[in-house]
Amino acid sequence: MQKTYKYILLGLCLLTAGACKKDWLERKPRTILLEEQVWNDPKQIVALLANFYDRLPVQTGLQDINNNGDLDGRIAQWRDMANIDDAMWSGQSNEDGRNNIPAYGFESWRLWNYSYIRDINLALENIAQYGERLTDDQKKQFTAELRFLRAYDYFELVKRMGGVPLVTKQLLYDYSGNATPLQVPRAKEEAVYDFIASEVDAIKNDLGNDGNVSRANKYTALALKSRAMLYAASIAKYNNLMPAPISTPGGEVGIPASRATEFYTKSLEASKEIINSGVYTLYKVNPIPGENFYEAITKKSGNKEAIFVKDFLTPQKRHWFSYDNIVRGIREDNLGSSSVTPSLNLVESYEYLDGTAGALKTRTADNSDYIYYTNIGDIFANKDARLYGTVIYPGTTFKGLPVGIQAGVMAWNATRNAYDVVEGSDLNTTYTDGKTLTGSSGPHRSIQEVSNTGFYLRKYIDAGARTSTRGIQSDIWWIWFRLGEVYLNAGEAAFELGLTGEALTYINAIRERAGFGTNSLTTLTLARIQNERRVELAFEDHRLWDLKRWRIADKLWNGNVSNPNAMVYALYPYRVVRPGDAARNGKYVFVKMIAPRFRAPRFFQLGNYYSSIDQAVINNNPTIVKNPFQ
Amino acid sequence: MQRIIISFLAIAFIAAAGCKKDNYEEPKAILTGQVVYDKQPVGLRSNGVQLELWQHGSALFTKIPVYIAQDGTFSASLFNGSYKLVLLRGNGPWVNNSDSLDVTVNGNTTVEVPVEPFFIIKTANIGRSGSDITATVTLQQINNSLPLDAVSIYLGSTTVVDQVNSVAGTTVAAADIPNITQPVNLTVAIPPSLIAKGYVYARVGVKTAGIAELLYTMPQKIELK
Numbered sequence: 117m118q119k120t121y122k123y124i125l126l127g128l129c130l131l132t133a134g135a136c137k138k139d140w141l142e143r144k145p146r147t148i149l150l151e152e153q154v155w156n157d158p159k160q161i162v163a164l165l166a167n168f169y170d171r172l173p174v175q176t177g178l179q180d181i182n183n184n185g186d187l188d189g190r191i192a193q194w195r196d197m198a199n200i201d202d203a204m205w206s207g208q209s210n211e212d213g214r215n216n217i218p219a220y221g222f223e224s225w226r227l228w229n230y231s232y233i234r235d236i237n238l239a240l241e242n243i244a245q246y247g248e249r250l251t252d253d254q255k256k257q258f259t260a261e262l263r264f265l266r267a268y269d270y271f272e273l274v275k276r277m278g279g280v281p282l283v284t285k286q287l288l289y290d291y292s293g294n295a296t297p298l299q300v301p302r303a304k305e306e307a308v309y310d311f312i313a314s315e316v317d318a319i320k321n322d323l324g325n326d327g328n329v330s331r332a333n334k335y336t337a338l339a340l341k342s343r344a345m346l347y348a349a350s351i352a353k354y355n356n357l358m359p360a361p362i363s364t365p366g367g368e369v370g371i372p373a374s375r376a377t378e379f380y381t382k383s384l385e386a387s388k389e390i391i392n393s394g395v396y397t398l399y400k401v402n403p404i405p406g407e408n409f410y411e412a413i414t415k416k417s418g419n420k421e422a423i424f425v426k427d428f429l430t431p432q433k434r435h436w437f438s439y440d441n442i443v444r445g446i447r448e449d450n451l452g453s454s455s456v457t458p459s460l461n462l463v464e465s466y467e468y469l470d471g472t473a474g475a476l477k478t479r480t481a482d483n484s485d486y487i488y489y490t491n492i493g494d495i496f497a498n499k500d501a502r503l504y505g506t507v508i509y510p511g512t513t514f515k516g517l518p519v520g521i522q523a524g525v526m527a528w529n530a531t532r533n534a535y536d537v538v539e540g541s542d543l544n545t546t547y548t549d550g551k552t553l554t555g556s557s558g559p560h561r562s563i564q565e566v567s568n569t570g571f572y573l574r575k576y577i578d579a580g581a582r583t584s585t586r587g588i589q590s591d592i593w594w595i596w597f598r599l600g601e602v603y604l605n606a607g608e609a610a611f612e613l614g615l616t617g618e619a620l621t622y623i624n625a626i627r628e629r630a631g632f633g634t635n636s637l638t639t640l641t642l643a644r645i646q647n648e649r650r651v652e653l654a655f656e657d658h659r660l661w662d663l664k665r666w667r668i669a670d671k672l673w674n675g676n677v678s679n680p681n682a683m684v685y686a687l688y689p690y691r692v693v694r695p696g697d698a699a700r701n702g703k704y705v706f707v708k709m710i711a712p713r714f715r716a717p718r719f720f721q722l723g724n725y726y727s728s729i730d731q732a733v734i735n736n737n738p739t740i741v742k743n744p745f746q
Numbered sequence: 747m748q749r750i751i752i753s754f755l756a757i758a759f760i761a762a763a764g765c766k767k768d769n770y771e772e773p774k775a776i777l778t779g780q781v782v783y784d785k786q787p788v789g790l791r792s793n794g795v796q797l798e799l800w801q802h803g804s805a806l807f808t809k810i811p812v813y814i815a816q817d818g819t820f821s822a823s824l825f826n827g828s829y830k831l832v833l834l835r836g837n838g839p840w841v842n843n844s845d846s847l848d849v850t851v852n853g854n855t856t857v858e859v860p861v862e863p864f865f866i867i868k869t870a871n872i873g874r875s876g877s878d879i880t881a882t883v884t885l886q887q888i889n890n891s892l893p894l895d896a897v898s899i900y901l902g903s904t905t906v907v908d909q910v911n912s913v914a915g916t917t918v919a920a921a922d923i924p925n926i927t928q929p930v931n932l933t934v935a936i937p938p939s940l941i942a943k944g945y946v947y948a949r950v951g952v953k954t955a956g957i958a959e960l961l962y963t964m965p966q967k968i969e970l971k
Binding site (some may be wrong): 361731 | 808834836892895910913956957958
């Protein structure tokens with residue numbers, strides 16, 4: 117008894133003594149990082165930045181992500197490349213709706229990723245509040261990078277939605293029953309562009325990251341300013357030249373014409389700062405201009421043209437773009453390929469090297485007969501080299517393999533005195549004369565995952581071995597900004613400011629790289645610049661936005677079947693079988709047609725210039741003004 | 747075996763019972779109507795122009811889009827109740843009007859939506875002359891706030907004819923129309939595909955600058971034989 121009592125007493129003493137240790141229950145969690153830990157550790161901040169860089173939205177890109185709205189705000193829909201006039205869908209037939217869009221919905225291209233803005237605002241405030249052990253330089257650099265990402269996202273928002281609420285700090289609810297302080301109204305469209313310009317000016321010298329292409333440096337910020345200011349300027353100019361300018365009374369949409377010159381000047385200054393810095397040069401490593409242009413986009417080492425990219429790395433982070441879009445006859449997987457196929461419209465917008473318009477010559481001048489080409493690729497001779505770098509056309513190679521593009525044969529029917537068009541029911545078929553009927557890569561009128569236009573994509577397709585398989589995948593990077601675009605931005609801004617001489621130096625530099633002679637242009641029109649942007653920047657997510665800011669999308673894509681700009685055309689090559697006529701037999705002829713799987717003309721209405729705002733957003737925040745036509 | 751049959755029976759029973767319970771009744775009332783100017787129906791592009799129906803009072807506050815047919819009529823299946831009918835801004839070829847129309851739906855209801863077009867087509871004489879279809883059109887400007895953009899004629903093989911659904915068409919731009927009080931002449935060659943059919947449907951539309959949609963006449967069938 118006595119002993120037991122002693123033990124109990126001893127135990128009690130121990131317990132009470134132990135309890136006296138202060139905050140015994142308050143321990144650092146082993147599975148959660150605290151704010152003080154995160155914001156004082158540069159490595160963890162860089163890891164967070166990687167997440168923010170990865171979440172930058174892009175309409176097309178090389179991935180298939182759509183977390184718009186309440187989720188983390190990422191968006192990248194490579195399939196959207198097939199929704200405009202540069203390409204159509206030739207992949208799996210369950211996506212054929214892209215060839216049959218009766219009219220673009222007013223919600224098309226909508227973006228409202230304030231989840232992303234909010235995360236960045238939170239990070240900015242936390243660095244300021246908790247980042248005590250960071251050096252001043254680190255703090256400055258991280259803050260500048262975050263502000264760059266926020267400015268970039270506001271640019272993505274304003275080019276789609278018009279003026280959006282400019283939220284630059286966390287919005288916190290104070291539980292007072294009054295939510296009006298959280299209801300930020302839309303800023304004016306010009307105010308968002310002004311915000312982007314002032315943010316770039318404020319941070320460009322703090323960014324650091326010299327020579328880095330996947331993190332923002334001074335020139336990345338300037339490239340954003342160059343593009344954003346050009347957009348603002350052309351909206352100011354061309355919106356007000358419309359018969360009825362698109363605007364709202366409060367200026368949420370529409371920029372006064374008086375600001376055009378100022379915006380063009382800012383854009384030109386930013387472009388010139390990049391060009392004159394000498395940090396970047398146009399990629400001219402490969403002496404063959406066509407291959408050189410392909411490498412300018414895809415080559416990672418020694419590429420001084422790329423300014424800012426979304427990089428992919430083997431084996432950690434890769435994408436399926438090559439699997440989905442490689443030439444059918446060269447695919448290494450048993451499925452996939454051929455999804456986005458360039459249109460004849462795009463191919464014909466590449467000029468001939470002598471400066472003549474790019475329409476391909478398929479018929480004689482009096483339209484009495486076909487033009488007979490000895491080799492299947494001869495029709496593309498002397499074209500702008502960027503065609504080769506962007507599009508795979510008949511008679512070219514990829515991965516060192518020839519592409520078998522041939523639709524069928526034209527067999528001469530002497531009784532009818534005309535050609536019989538014979539096309540294979542499958543790929544890789546042989547005609548009765550023992551030679552090719554339909555090539556290994558089509559084109560074919562109806563088979564899925566075969567080009568329907570007669571062309572394939574080369575830009576952004578990986579030439580590495582087995583990169584088009586699902587197992588290996590591709591690590592080609594996505595270009596956000598490259599020097600080629602900055603040259604075109606500078607050329608356009610200078611032209612609009614009346615500095616045609618200066619504009620010509622920039623545009624001619626781009627054309628010289630494409631195989632044209634020096635000073636290939638001596639006069640300049642806006643239409644020239646528009647075409648130059650189309651051919652240089654095809655599939656880099658520019659054309660739709662360019663057509664919008666020039667306010668010509670509703671004219672080009674007017675939804676009319678008889679309008680060649682609204683339809684997607686194909687070019688089908690045929691081998692001539694005409695024994696006894698040595699001048700024609702065995703040669704190749706070409707037929708232009710509306711792509712067989714293409715159904716509805718592109719129809720861009722006035723209401724598409726600004727995407728509609730989701731009704732749920734308006735319900736939550738009644739101060740949001742609707743877009744015109746919404 | 748018996749167990750399998752019993753379990754199948756049980757599943758069948760549950761499935762049959764599931765069809766009944768908790769299913770909402772479908773909307774039974776039908777709202778029909780027509781867009782009119784001066785008591786005359788307004789011709790439009792098929793499914794191109796939209797009206798909005800809004801109903802206050804429920805948690806989900808979002809519009810019910812109602813597309814207008816090419817003869818200006820529309821219909822929607824609804825629950826009984828009161829709605830607000832709104833013209834979608836800048837969508838139709840008429841002056842914006844933000845006033846909503848109160849509509850009380852009780853059983854089958856008919857409503858007329860009056861609009862003020864910028865231009866109307868007073869007369870359109872469409873006929874065949876040789877291998878062409880010609881039209882003589884008189885316009886009338888109703889509202890002066892926006893100028894004329896173009897006058898067009900469209901041909902199609904079905905009664906659904908408009909800017910988008912057409913086989914052929916011609917447009918005369920406003921610059922080529924010195925005086926809009928004078929008749930405008932339009933000529934379009936009949937495409938071979940329609941000659942083979944033996945008839946065409948033709949429609950004339952007038953486009954106001956800055957408005958995407960045209961205002962059309964009713965489609966007219968023209969025999970070619």
